[in-house]
Amino acid sequence: MRENSGKLIIELFLLWPELLVEPITYCYGEIGCIVIDDSWYDPVHRPINQEPLPREKINTRFILHTRQRPTQDTMLYANDLDSIRYSTFDPTKPTQFLVHGFIDDGTVRWMKRLTENLLSHGDYNVIIVNWGGGSLPMYSQATANTRVVGLEIAYMVNTMITHFGVDPGMVHLLGHSLGAHTVGYAGEGIEGLGRITGLDPAEPYFAEMPSHVRLDPTDAKFVDAIHTDTRTILLLGYGMLEPVGHLDFYPNGGRDQPGCDPVNIPLDMITEDMVTGGRELVACNHLRCIEFFIDSLVPGYNYVGYECIDNDAFHRGECHSCGADNLNCAKFGMDAALYPTRDRTYVHLLFDTGKDVPYIKYHYSIKVNLAYPPEAEAFVYGTMRISLYGTLGQLIDLTIAENSQQFVHGADTFLMFIDSFNVGNIQRVELYWKYDGTIFNTCGLFCNDHIYVRSVEISELNNYPESSRLEHTYKSCVVGADYVDMKDKSWAEFYPTACV
Incomplete structure (x- = not known):
């Protein structure tokens, strides 16, 4: 059901936000409701707030992979407990949810590769979240749809907590680009959620907005993020410069990643993973965060970020110690959660990488x-x-x-x-x-x-x-x-x- 809905109200909201007297609420059955008020609008940074597509159109799906069945897609449904009960899902093991971003869907190859590497790294439940029905429209529409996907993820996790005894502290949500903010919305609805990792959180419609509009440290007990494409969208940068977590990693300064110059991109990379070759050329920096995370799962590949005021100071050798309390550095990747406190937020961490696999330096x-x-x-x-x-x-x-x-x-x-x-x-x-x-x-x-x-x-x-x-x-x-x-x-x- 919807309250105060209708195209006229939406148009008034978009064109004259000062006329908006009451928030607009959209409800989606058992997964809950979302509210849009004037805090979600900014004439420069978020000029459009559309109604999300219907839940059925977005068609959020959950696909399980475990070490018992690493290559088999097992569909899970929150409203069908038997689909979870009779799967290889083990509620006593840590659970990783992987969420794609704009234009991608759950079949994109990086999600399969990340799943494979996670299962090699640990005995996890790995759940791919496919919301391809909502990620393919115009960007403003896909942005609106993320809030519904966040409700779907929260509903699934809460179902696992309530009916299968899952410890929310053992649940880790990982999202790329728009998916990073999506898992932030999910975290708002999961009491005691253990961790969120934002993989180059998207900039357009999220930068310079209030914390509840984007991923932020309150969305889970521990939030970390990696920023690899922090040029403004005006310069074809898709990721946020703004920190969003307890720990924010900026490899190579967070802006231009080695090997992402078009002349250095191998031909097999252009056709292997992407919808079009052109997308790889323009989104290489934005996608490189995923490669670094996959790389960090390899035994012995220890990426350690050091807190530093900027990249120049880091390269001058001014930031070279973790400190006696280990607060001045952190491991990147799954072990980032070893950071000893949650009292600090927006810790700015730097390290460098190479231009080829393996990327570790x-x-x-x-x-x-x-x-x-x-x-x-x-x-x-x-x-x-x-x-x-x-x-x-x-x-x-x-x-x-x-x-x-x-x-x-x-x-x-x-x-x-x-x-x-x-x-x-x-x-x-x-x-x-x-x-x-x-x-x-x-x-x-x-x-x-x-x-x-x-x-x-x-x-x-x-x-x-x-x-x-x-x-x-x-x-x-x-x-x-x-x-x-x-x-x-x-x-x-x-x-x-x-x-x-």
């Missing part, structure tokens, strides 16, 4: 400790390169300070480099120094261009928690001396065994 923090002998300048400017030799291999002649920067004698300087290779336990470090005698220095020809290095400490940032990062931190010193005097354009060696 190894992040190395470098602490260069300088001595301050009498002949040294108080500070010098220059650049550095490094070579690492470890138990798993070596990385040779990598730039760690490409642009000239200040090194203060008697203090520590933090740097960073990122590579696809993990060298293992570090056994030797080589450091290269190149002095910069340009306008940064005021002492001209009489400057001492040497740098005096006491030790080099390498920390592998792909380790969580802080205790694990410290276990994978290797300090190397110069042999037979307190420090090494490095002249301009010279290399020096450092060994862990030389540190006292």
Whole structure:
């Protein structure tokens, strides 16, 4: 049933929202009702609020996959308890709901791949939510339909709680794009919902709107999100820059993902997953969040995001510790829930990826400790390169300070480099120094261009928690001396065994 409905009221609502006296309510039988009031309208950010399509037209379906039947589609119906009771659904196991976004449906290949990888990762009930009947119209209509899909998901989860004893804390809703806000609406109707993951939540009609209009941290006990396409929609960006969760991950700064330049997209990717090849070209950044999440499910692929003010500061090495309380970093992926508190929200976390599968990159923090002998300048400017030799291999002649920067004698300087290779336990470090005698220095020809290095400490940032990062931190010193005097354009060696 509907109250105060009709096209005239809708048109008045769209054209003259100040004339709206009472909210408009739409009800959908046993799944409940939605309300549209003036808080859902904004002349710039949300200019259209349509009536959702009929429930039958949206045709939300729930398809179960388990380890017992990983490839078989088993349909579940909230109003048919036997469809759940006699399936392989196990109410004692964690349950993952996967929700697609605009234009997609439940048969899109990324949902099948994510299902396969989730079942390899853990013994879950994985339920694909197919609302393809409501995702294919115009975007404004699909946006309206998400609220009905949210009611459908909440009704299914609550049915499982009431009739099968499911612990809502063991239910995890994952949604991509429009699906991210859809699971937010679902979470509003599920008491004690454990977790929501937003995969690049959609920007249009949601950015700059009140929190109840979009995904937000109150929608579940724990909400995390990954942002990979945060250019404004005016620049063909589909995802939100605005944080929406307890934890918000911004890989590669959240904007342009490596490998998403059209010239770098393989032909098989263009035709494999998408409705059209053109969609892959324009939505690569928006879809890359799914690839990162799938990648993170592989054993040993530890993505760790670090809290940092911005991407430039992160690459300067300014954000390299989880802190004693492990609040300054978090694992990305399923283990993000290990974050030790729910008191903080909108924690801005950064990490980098590569452009090819596997996307994981190894992040190395470098602490260069300088001595301050009498002949040294108080500070010098220059650049550095490094070579690492470890138990798993070596990385040779990598730039760690490409642009000239200040090194203060008697203090520590933090740097960073990122590579696809993990060298293992570090056994030797080589450091290269190149002095910069340009306008940064005021002492001209009489400057001492040497740098005096006491030790080099390498920390592998792909380790969580802080205790694990410290276990994978290797300090190397110069042999037979307190420090090494490095002249301009010279290399020096450092060994862990030389540190006292």
